[in-house]
Amino acid sequence: MMFARSPRFVGLVGLVVLVLAAGRAEAQGPRRPRTPNDMLKSTEVAPDHKVTFRIYAPKAEAVSVGGDFGRGQMTKDDKGVWSLTVGPLEPDFYTYTFTVDGVRTIDPKNAMIKQGLGSLDSMFLVPGEAAEFEELKADVPHGEVRQAFYRSHTLDQTRSVHIYTPPGYEGGSERYPVFYLLHGAGDDDRGWTNVGRAGFILDNLIAAKKAVPMVVVMPNGSLPRPANMPRFTPGSPPSPELRAAMEAMQNRFTDELLREIIPFVEKHYRVHSDPEHRAIAGLSMGGGQTWRVVSSHPDQFAYVGLWSAAVFRRNAEDGEKPYEVFLKDADRINRSIRILSISVGDKDFLVEGSKHLAEMLEKHGIKHELHISGGGHTWINWRHYLKDLAPRLFR
Amino acid sequence: MMFARSPRFVGLVGLVVLVLAAGRAEAQGPRRPRTPNDMLKSTEVAPDHKVTFRIYAPKAEAVSVGGDFGRGQMTKDDKGVWSLTVGPLEPDFYTYTFTVDGVRTIDPKNAMIKQGLGSLDSMFLVPGEAAEFEELKADVPHGEVRQAFYRSHTLDQTRSVHIYTPPGYEGGSERYPVFYLLHGAGDDDRGWTNVGRAGFILDNLIAAKKAVPMVVVMPNGSLPRPANMPRFTPGSPPSPELRAAMEAMQNRFTDELLREIIPFVEKHYRVHSDPEHRAIAGLSMGGGQTWRVVSSHPDQFAYVGLWSAAVFRRNAEDGEKPYEVFLKDADRINRSIRILSISVGDKDFLVEGSKHLAEMLEKHGIKHELHISGGGHTWINWRHYLKDLAPRLFR
Numbered sequence: 001m002m003f004a005r006s007p008r009f010v011g012l013v014g015l016v017v018l019v020l021a022a023g024r025a026e027a028q029g030p031r032r033p034r035t036p037n038d039m040l041k042s043t044e045v046a047p048d049h050k051v052t053f054r055i056y057a058p059k060a061e062a063v064s065v066g067g068d069f070g071r072g073q074m075t076k077d078d079k080g081v082w083s084l085t086v087g088p089l090e091p092d093f094y095t096y097t098f099t100v101d102g103v104r105t106i107d108p109k110n111a112m113i114k115q116g117l118g119s120l121d122s123m124f125l126v127p128g129e130a131a132e133f134e135e136l137k138a139d140v141p142h143g144e145v146r147q148a149f150y151r152s153h154t155l156d157q158t159r160s161v162h163i164y165t166p167p168g169y170e171g172g173s174e175r176y177p178v179f180y181l182l183h184g185a186g187d188d189d190r191g192w193t194n195v196g197r198a199g200f201i202l203d204n205l206i207a208a209k210k211a212v213p214m215v216v217v218m219p220n221g222s223l224p225r226p227a228n229m230p231r232f233t234p235g236s237p238p239s240p241e242l243r244a245a246m247e248a249m250q251n252r253f254t255d256e257l258l259r260e261i262i263p264f265v266e267k268h269y270r271v272h273s274d275p276e277h278r279a280i281a282g283l284s285m286g287g288g289q290t291w292r293v294v295s296s297h298p299d300q301f302a303y304v305g306l307w308s309a310a311v312f313r314r315n316a317e318d319g320e321k322p323y324e325v326f327l328k329d330a331d332r333i334n335r336s337i338r339i340l341s342i343s344v345g346d347k348d349f350l351v352e353g354s355k356h357l358a359e360m361l362e363k364h365g366i367k368h369e370l371h372i373s374g375g376g377h378t379w380i381n382w383r384h385y386l387k388d389l390a391p392r393l394f395r
Numbered sequence: 396m397m398f399a400r401s402p403r404f405v406g407l408v409g410l411v412v413l414v415l416a417a418g419r420a421e422a423q424g425p426r427r428p429r430t431p432n433d434m435l436k437s438t439e440v441a442p443d444h445k446v447t448f449r450i451y452a453p454k455a456e457a458v459s460v461g462g463d464f465g466r467g468q469m470t471k472d473d474k475g476v477w478s479l480t481v482g483p484l485e486p487d488f489y490t491y492t493f494t495v496d497g498v499r500t501i502d503p504k505n506a507m508i509k510q511g512l513g514s515l516d517s518m519f520l521v522p523g524e525a526a527e528f529e530e531l532k533a534d535v536p537h538g539e540v541r542q543a544f545y546r547s548h549t550l551d552q553t554r555s556v557h558i559y560t561p562p563g564y565e566g567g568s569e570r571y572p573v574f575y576l577l578h579g580a581g582d583d584d585r586g587w588t589n590v591g592r593a594g595f596i597l598d599n600l601i602a603a604k605k606a607v608p609m610v611v612v613m614p615n616g617s618l619p620r621p622a623n624m625p626r627f628t629p630g631s632p633p634s635p636e637l638r639a640a641m642e643a644m645q646n647r648f649t650d651e652l653l654r655e656i657i658p659f660v661e662k663h664y665r666v667h668s669d670p671e672h673r674a675i676a677g678l679s680m681g682g683g684q685t686w687r688v689v690s691s692h693p694d695q696f697a698y699v700g701l702w703s704a705a706v707f708r709r710n711a712e713d714g715e716k717p718y719e720v721f722l723k724d725a726d727r728i729n730r731s732i733r734i735l736s737i738s739v740g741d742k743d744f745l746v747e748g749s750k751h752l753a754e755m756l757e758k759h760g761i762k763h764e765l766h767i768s769g770g771g772h773t774w775i776n777w778r779h780y781l782k783d784l785a786p787r788l789f790r
Binding site: 057267 | 430432451452453454455456496497498499500501503506508510511512513514515531532533537539540541542543544546552553565566662663664
């Protein structure tokens with residue numbers, strides 16, 4: 001029979017259970033022959049911060065590894081183990097995947113992963129002082145990250161949201177300011193926790209009294225695709241219809257945030273509900289969403305961060321027209337928005353959009369900051385942008 | 396240069412960002428040639444509940460798929476796609492992995508996964524009425540699942556715990572009973588949420604008024620391995636030293652729960668703190684831990700569930716000795732424990748342990764229930780055991 005119903009435990013997990021149960025005198029060893037894979041260390045960080053990747057794929061003809069640190073071809077040894085050493089890398093968390101004979105796959109030996117909407121990446125840490133701001137530290141009080149659900153009438157869906165509450169929230173009675181923190185395309189509301197490490201970054205800043213205690217709301221910014229969404233043809237530029245459909249889809253997030261998420265948060269959590277106690281920031285697609293929300297409702301948030309933002313329609317015929325409500329009244333904007341901070345890496349493929357946005361704001365006399373960091377369109381930068389902006393909020 | 400620093404976006408995510416930014420006139424299509432992998436549907440559930448698995452591995456020589464439904468060899472078509480159809484399967488969530496030329500790997504096309512301590516499994520749902528008790532339903536109020544951290548002096552570690560709070564907890568003032576729910580070996584405190592679906596099961600039971608609102612505490616039951624742990628030789632029975640070390644390691648969980656976790660929960664959350672409002676259940680290793688806790692501290696929990704439990708040292712020389720405190724005073728036990736429920740599948744490799752435990756309790760006049768279900772040592776059973784026990788708690 002081809003399909004045998006014989007689920008069974010193998011390896012250490014089975015051993016632990018068998019030893020604990022001890023109802024069977026003999027623990028059975030793994031059945032399959034041992035391979036170089038069994039003891040393989042798939043990521044190894046040397047003291048000099050060079051990182052070696054390894055994967056067992058004896059029959060593959062070409063294997064590469066790539067992530068937010070770059071990409072490179074691996075070489076095979078006589079046991080079928082492919083390896084590549086990169087770096088030294090700055091202490092930080094990195095994501096990576098292998099590509100085995102053209103097929104992208106995560107590291108089968110590493111349970112630390114980033115889950116996207118339709119993608120998976122493996123993760124590793126290069127430890128060191130530069131990464132301490134984002135690590136789980138034993139000697140600081142920890143807040144909580146919770147997953148909550150709300151019913152969105154705007155999207156006609158049950159939606160998930162992740163919420164960080166600072167140490168002392170549970171069991172306390174104080175009200176806190178709220179920071180709305182948006183992820184990028186392909187991610188969902190888990191992103192800022194799983195790979196963005198927002199909770200640990202806030203824990204560490206709050207413990208060091210560098211940031212005031214705040215609630216951080218991380219919504220799901222990925223929107224349902226309309227059924228009639230025009231098709232994308234790979235290799236060709238997106239059609240005007242596709243662009244219009246995507247614009248319309250993105251615009252729905254403004255309603256979702258203002259009509260659903262903020263009222264839900266202010267009803268259920270101990271937060272202040274005035275714009276002076278509200279901040280918003282987002283990365284990439286979430287930066288674009290932040291800009292849409294803020295440019296259409298400039299009096300709702302006192303603090304704004306646009307990170308590697310998908311902003312500024314450089315080639316659009318309508319130029320500044322979508323933002324004219326925002327741009328025409330600099331005095332009002334400059335009173336209501338205390339920080340309008342734009343951050344982007346010099347190697348980010350969206351760097352020009354941020355520069356053009358800053359120029360447009362400059363031209364209209366709207367106070368803002370433009371920070372060009374090193375690096376590209378990566379979580380490495382976004383975690384640092386959070387670390388840099390959070391201390392300046394609600395002061 | 397072998398290692399090129401050229402991180403770039405490909406595929407739909409990049410497209411979304413590019414279209415939104417529209418700073419570049421042309422969206423770039425994927426660079427690599429399209430393969431049968433691009434459009435592959437890796438799990439497909441037919442209306443008759445048969446499930447087809449597919450993986451693109453044109454160079455592999457043998458591929459199989461296995462999970463908590465069984466295991467089978469796949470066959471390759473002329474495009475390099477391996478497939479196998481199994482079932483029909485009962486509506487439920489299932490875990491699976493592929494084994495490609497001897498190497499275990501998760502499904503590269505499926506972002507729904509179960510993360511263990513050192514393992515990954517892919518997951519899929521066979522939808523249907525029988526699975527409704529564990530699904531996220533739009534028309535019921537939802538509680539929250541949060542991750543909290545506490546400092547354990549017993550283990551000298553910062554430990555993570557997942558906590559379900561029922562609808563109405565946040566913003567309310569009521570106190571709730573607490574259910575301590577333990578996972579198995581190889582898992583951690585995420586397990587009962589990610590694969591166990593405890594929050595959704597409770598949401599649905601509470602909405603239907605089948606269960607009273609309760610807080611569910613899901614600790615991390617995986618304990619630090621002592622540095623001097625004796626080695627395990629695959630293929631040989633575990634040595635007496637290894638067994639003793641594992642026993643000692645497991646016994647630490649009793650202290651961890653009673654001295655650290657319960658005081659942390661009762662200090663920070665709105666819960667009742669008397670044994671009448673405390674339940675405990677665990678699966679496999681966690682069932683063993685539950686039995687250790689309860690047999691040594693029988694007056695601390697009014698409701699007890701032992702599921703596929705790693706219990707009863709059938710061959711141990713000391714027989715009933717470790718439990719003599721528990722066994723000698725049936726009257727007291729029968730007064731303090733209102734439900735002592737043992738559940739195990741008839742194909743579970745630990746079924747004999749549960750039967751022997753029930754016989755021992757019977758012999759000493761201790762009230763208990765033994766439920767032998769179908770199925771094996773799987774989350775499929777454990778989710779059902781939760782659904783069956785939770786309604787009977789705190790009544």
